[in-house]
Structure formats: structure tokens, C-alpha cells
Amino acid sequence: MRQTKQRRIILEVLRGTVHHPSADEVYHQVRQCIPNISLGTVYRNLERLVQDKVIRKIVNTQGQGRFDANIIPHGHFRCVKCHLVEDLPFEVTFTAIPENSSWYRAREICEVHYEVTGICPVCKSKSQLAPP
Amino acid sequence: MRQTKQRRIILEVLRGTVHHPSADEVYHQVRQCIPNISLGTVYRNLERLVQDKVIRKIVNTQGQGRFDANIIPHGHFRCVKCHLVEDLPFEVTFTAIPENSSWYRAREICEVHYEVTGICPVCKSKSQLAPP
């Protein structure tokens, strides 16, 4: 993989945030360093970095893809109101997938994604204070 | 929620498959009963049924949304090659989220989504037999 300024800054931006930004949000951040960078370049590099397992793409049920520079396995909390995404602050352990099962042996397992959805503190207090 | 023929058939179709279809796939199935149903109607109803927790939307990192009539909590396996999605054939149990923690009490928790990605048996054997 060639080293380019674009790719380096994209990765720096992603590593410099905990907000799990979308491609578009990364694009706007990177534009502060490289004003004429192309949105396609951002998409291409993010996808490439995911392929090479330098970053991860976060699972979701709606909206755009979001990216995470932290590749250590961990889960996320997603607010269904404001679409905030944050890391889960505690370990979640699963019953291990039985590696000696025929199910497991018939497949190549890559990654585990898990996400908890709900209403974040800000939106929760909002809805309690001012019901429509 | 009003009972309409469209909504009933959409739900019947989803309940009649284990393939976790996309909105477009549901649309084509439903067209066999209601040939002039609108794709927008399918999207609207699926989203409405998700809201009312009659069905679930499955998390994903790419491609279209997929739906599942089975609302009992369970995880999914997704093939990164052919995009097949299937239920995990074993229970997924979590260490419970600590309900007495300040983190938990500050939020309203709705759902947990769990997905394992990898290569399915068909694609695995394909790649072993005929490498490019």
C-alpha cells in the first residue's frame, strides 16, 4: 500500500476522534488540511483501510457507514434519537462459538460485531422534560 | 395501526422466509399477490413494523437493510463474499449489562444486535477449489 498524504491525513483524522465519523464527516475534517481532496478519495481510502484491517466499519441499521480507528474488538451504543455512537464502557463476553462444531469448521469466521441501541442521556432527559 | 391487505401480505411474506430479505426482495415477493403494490409502500410498512417491534431490522456494514420476522433475540452470520445472512444456530448470551451502573441508568436500552461475519460454506469451498 503506497503512502500518500491523503491516506495519512484520513487515518490521522479518524485516530483523532472518538465520534466514529461517517465518510462525509471525515471528508470535511480532512478538507481543513487538504482543501481540494475528493470525497471519492475518502471513501476509497476508508474502504481500503477496512480491507487491510487498519480500521473497522461499524454495523448499523440505518443511515451512513461509520468508521472506527480502534480495531480492538469492542461493542457500541447507538442512540436511536440523535444517532450518537459511542464505545461500550464495559466488556461484553459471549458464549464462545464452538470451534469444534461442524458449523464452525464449515466456515471462515472473520469478525464479531455487536451493538446496543437505545436512548442516550441527552435525548432521555430531553424527552422527560419536554414531551411533544 | 390499520389493517390493510398490503401490510398483511408484507408481513406474511417476511414470516414465510428464513432469508432475511431486503425491502426490494420483499417487494418482488409481494408483487405476486398484489402486482401493483408500490415499493414505497413496502419500505413504509417495513419501517412501521420495525417501529412497532413486530419485526426487526438487521445490522450490517454494507448494502441494503434486511428484515427479520423473528423478534426473539438472536445473532446472525453474514457471508462477506455472497452476502448470505443466516441465523446463528447457537444461543448468544452476554454478560448482562450492569443495570445498577450509572451508565445504564442514564440511558434507555432498547435492543442488542449481534453479527458474525465470515465466509459461508459455499464460498469457502469455491475459493479452495478455484483460486483466481
Added chain:
DNA sequence: TCAGTAATAGTAATTATTACTGATAATATG
């Protein structure tokens, strides 16, 4: 039965992402 209104079909618009193309610049090799 019928008024009120949620839901619909058909279509247009929006959003997110990918593909294309000629130009640019990162690397490997002499």
C-alpha cells in the same frame, strides 16, 4: 352508512456510495 383520516400507488427527489477518466505523484530500479 358515512365522515374522517390513515394508507396507498405512482412518481419525483434525496442521500449515500461507487465508477470513470485523464492527470499526478509515490516507489523501485538502473
Added chain:
DNA sequence: CATATTATCAGTAATAATTACTATTACTGA
């Protein structure tokens, strides 16, 4: 260091997925 090779880029067009709009239809409760 010079330069050939080619991955990558910017800019733009195209595609895919989903949502919004509007006039019409058909549930449902009274």
C-alpha cells in the same frame, strides 16, 4: 539521481437505496 511504472488522485458522472410528495383510495369507528 533520473526516470519508468503504475497506484492513487481530483473532478465528475452514474448508480443504488431510501424517502418525500400528492392526489386518490379504502379502513374504521360512530
